[in-house]
Amino acid sequence: MSALTIAVERWNELSAEQQSARLARPEQSRSAQLKQSVSDILAQVREGGDDAVLKLTRQFDDANASQLLMTAQQRQALIAALTPKVKAAIDTAYATIRRFHQQQRPRDLKVETAPGVVCESRYVALQSVGLYIPGGTATLPSTALMLGVPAQIAGCQRKVLVTPPAKDGSIPAAIAYVAELCEIDDILLCGGAQAIAALAYGTESVEPVDKIFGPGNAFVTEAKQQVSQDQSGVAIDMPAGPSELLVIADDSASPAFVAADLLSQAEHGADSQVILLTPSESLAAQVREQLLQQCAQLSRQHIAAQALTNSRLLVTDSLQQALTLSERYAPEHLSLQFNDAREALPQLTRAGSVFVGHYTPESGGDYATGTNHVLPTYGYARNYSSLGLTDFYRRYTVQEASREGLQGLADAITTLAELEGLDAHARAVTIRTEVNS
Ligand SMILES: NC(=O)c1ccc[n+]([C@@H]2O[C@H](COP(=O)([O-])OP(=O)(O)OC[C@H]3O[C@@H](n4cnc5c(N)ncnc54)[C@H](O)[C@@H]3O)[C@@H](O)[C@H]2O)c1
Numbered sequence: 001m002s003a004l005t006i007a008v009e010r011w012n013e014l015s016a017e018q019q020s021a022r023l024a025r026p027e028q029s030r031s032a033q034l035k036q037s038v039s040d041i042l043a044q045v046r047e048g049g050d051d052a053v054l055k056l057t058r059q060f061d062d063a064n065a066s067q068l069l070m071t072a073q074q075r076q077a078l079i080a081a082l083t084p085k086v087k088a089a090i091d092t093a094y095a096t097i098r099r100f101h102q103q104q105r106p107r108d109l110k111v112e113t114a115p116g117v118v119c120e121s122r123y124v125a126l127q128s129v130g131l132y133i134p135g136g137t138a139t140l141p142s143t144a145l146m147l148g149v150p151a152q153i154a155g156c157q158r159k160v161l162v163t164p165p166a167k168d169g170s171i172p173a174a175i176a177y178v179a180e181l182c183e184i185d186d187i188l189l190c191g192g193a194q195a196i197a198a199l200a201y202g203t204e205s206v207e208p209v210d211k212i213f214g215p216g217n218a219f220v221t222e223a224k225q226q227v228s229q230d231q232s233g234v235a236i237d238m239p240a241g242p243s244e245l246l247v248i249a250d251d252s253a254s255p256a257f258v259a260a261d262l263l264s265q266a267e268h269g270a271d272s273q274v275i276l277l278t279p280s281e282s283l284a285a286q287v288r289e290q291l292l293q294q295c296a297q298l299s300r301q302h303i304a305a306q307a308l309t310n311s312r313l314l315v316t317d318s319l320q321q322a323l324t325l326s327e328r329y330a331p332e333h334l335s336l337q338f339n340d341a342r343e344a345l346p347q348l349t350r351a352g353s354v355f356v357g358h359y360t361p362e363s364g365g366d367y368a369t370g371t372n373h374v375l376p377t378y379g380y381a382r383n384y385s386s387l388g389l390t391d392f393y394r395r396y397t398v399q400e401a402s403r404e405g406l407q408g409l410a411d412a413i414t415t416l417a418e419l420e421g422l423d424a425h426a427r428a429v430t431i432r433t434e435v436n437s
């Protein structure tokens, strides 16, 4: 693995400009060209429906695409071919993810805010949801679980899964099995921006959905952003782009464990980014050595090696400085490989998901600890939440006032309405309170 280009650098010896560059994401592909090609694809699907989606699938996925909607027979044939070992692994992950998400059920509440005035906050499941399962460089049945399980628990009436087909037009049997477990209504054989367009605008084969969930590459992420800003009326979950992992470790960490974790996210894509922050120069050097050795053994070593060119091994002056830098970077995944790491949690509030201690690899959360692996990237962990059950609901409010209740608030309402020069607002109150009973 001679191509591995990742240096150990001391944070305090970098200029302010270099420091910013080290914590910058790889070229965010929201280039004008990307925006334009995505907007062209969206327009083509709006105009041409199923035919346009199939044509784009042939063009971008080089797939034998002649139908958009998978039939029930095709789904069953795939499931029948699945090995018991894979089914058992999916069943285990389904159970842990379900257990964790079931406890997140939101609670309706009812409060008497003033005598005779009751306010309620209620949750209702979204009616129809679109679930995007990436399939460009790797097929991700685990993402189908992360989206399908909460949609099923919430009770969304219609669940549509989309994923890019392989060259022969099929999808992985494991995705069909997850779809069965999660009671997915329809599977559409398409990916990329064209799949997002089909979900947002509808085609002959699919009605538009209310909200689109799921991670994806730059085309998918850009398409989600564009459809959420146009007239489609569709909502999206979050910007969940290329994978990121930031590890904070000290001399108590195993260099082999740290390197294995960094590579687990580097292998996702050339645009993934992984970062080690450590006060130990010796650990940084040993992790670099391990990266070199372990990367050479991976089937996706070329992808991982490319991602490592966007990645950093940074030596800080203390563990505390490493924690501060993590807050500045706001990683998708944050791994804490030092003793008593739990004690640092209150200082670490800007990460999509945190992995505490030497025996909690990031890949555990990707598949089966029970947490959701759909997480904000690009630094959005600063202000976006990790995906959870409540994202599959809408919250709305209800209020009811008795005559006496309205009487009690009448002065406040009419005074404020007059202050804003909105007479009709005030009148809607006085017309009720000034009537003789
Ligand atoms: N943040 C998260 O929670 C999370 C979770 C899982 C995966 N991921 C990330 O999701 C990403 C998945 O990316 P992927 O590429 O493997 O799969 P993908 O399904 O997101 O993208 C594949 C699609 O991209 C489209 N495409 C490819 N080249 C194109 C071009 N030149 N023009 C127009 N469209 C084009 C094709 O239609 C293809 O179907 C990875 O970066 C991975 O790290 C993130």
Ligand SMILES: N[C@H](CO)Cc1c[nH]c[nH+]1
Residues within 6 Å of the ligand: 140, 142, 143, 242, 243, 244, 265, 332, 366, 373, 374
């Ligand atoms: N690490 C990815 C989220 O960034 C999720 C995933 C799916 N399969 C393996 N990993």
Ligand SMILES: [Zn+2]
Residues within 6 Å of the ligand: 243, 264, 265, 268, 363, 366
């Ligand atoms: Zn992963």
